[in-house]
Amino acid sequence: MDDFHGTVRQALRFAAEVAAETLWPTRCALCDALGEVLCERCAASIPHVDWWRACRRCGSPFGYVQCDMCNPVALGRLGRKSLPFAACASAVVFGEDAGRVVRVFKDQGEQRLSAVMASAMARMVPPDWRFDAVTYVPSTLAAYRRRGYDHASLIAHDVAAELGVSCVDTLARPKTRDQRTLSGTQRIANLDGRFEALEDEMPLRILLVDDVFTTGSTLCAATDALLAAGCETVYGLTYARV
Ligand SMILES: [Zn+2]
Ligand SMILES: [Zn+2]
Numbered sequence: 001m002d003d004f005h006g007t008v009r010q011a012l013r014f015a016a017e018v019a020a021e022t023l024w025p026t027r028c029a030l031c032d033a034l035g036e037v038l039c040e041r042c043a044a045s046i047p048h049v050d051w052w053r054a055c056r057r058c059g060s061p062f063g064y065v066q067c068d069m070c071n072p073v074a075l076g077r078l079g080r081k082s083l084p085f086a087a088c089a090s091a092v093v094f095g096e097d098a099g100r101v102v103r104v105f106k107d108q109g110e111q112r113l114s115a116v117m118a119s120a121m122a123r124m125v126p127p128d129w130r131f132d133a134v135t136y137v138p139s140t141l142a143a144y145r146r147r148g149y150d151h152a153s154l155i156a157h158d159v160a161a162e163l164g165v166s167c168v169d170t171l172a173r174p175k176t177r178d179q180r181t182l183s184g185t186q187r188i189a190n191l192d193g194r195f196e197a198l199e200d201e202m203p204l205r206i207l208l209v210d211d212v213f214t215t216g217s218t219l220c221a222a223t224d225a226l227l228a229a230g231c232e233t234v235y236g237l238t239y240a241r242v
């Protein structure tokens with residue numbers, strides 16, 4: 001009897017998968033082509049950050065000669081004199097396409113995009129970065145409840161798997177208002193000091209993952225919390241960079 005039920009269950013699961021693929025077939029996030037969550041052609045068409053043109057310190061895509069962030073004015077807007085992380089890198093330049101990939105991943109629930117994004121990100125990690133573990137900027141409680149998953153955690157686990165290191169939880173989920181409803185200045189005020197490290201043992205050198213680097217305020221605030229909790233070196237890695 002148990003065998004019979006097991007077989008029925010398997011058949012039902014298979015039927016459900018077939019039905020899902022029929023009703024909601026896998027489509028490219030950008031061009032809608034059937035078969036993959038991001039087709040090869042679209043993946044290649046998203047402008048990638050060129051390491052030779054990017055700022056070595058903060059990863060700004062065209063900042064190699066003159067960086068739009070590593071200067072006193074831009075840092076002043078963040079309320080800082082220097083950047084807290086040792087260096088930062090990103091996979092793609094934020095634009096219409098990269099923005100859509102992130103939206104489909106975060107807000108339309110296409111979690112399979114995480115592996116695609118992580119693979120592009122892992123390739124951008126310079127060989128001279130030394131870190132013991134990968135971690136991530138946790139979503140706010142409100143965003144986590146809305147989505148049912150932590151998007152940065154998914155990417156971080158995939159990045160860690162690509163790089164062959166472990167992924168650890170280091171920061172508590174901030175109970176701030178949803179960042180999406182706030183202006184740039186409000187975001188900084190909303191986030192500053194809102195990250196707190198968990199009480200677990202802190203790795204000395206860590207790679208901090210997030211989806212998009214916009215003003216840098218989120219990554220800086222998260223880095224501050226890691227450093228305050230005993231971490232010595234933080235590197236930043238994001239999928240897209242504004
Ligand atoms: Zn496509
Ligand atoms: Zn820079």
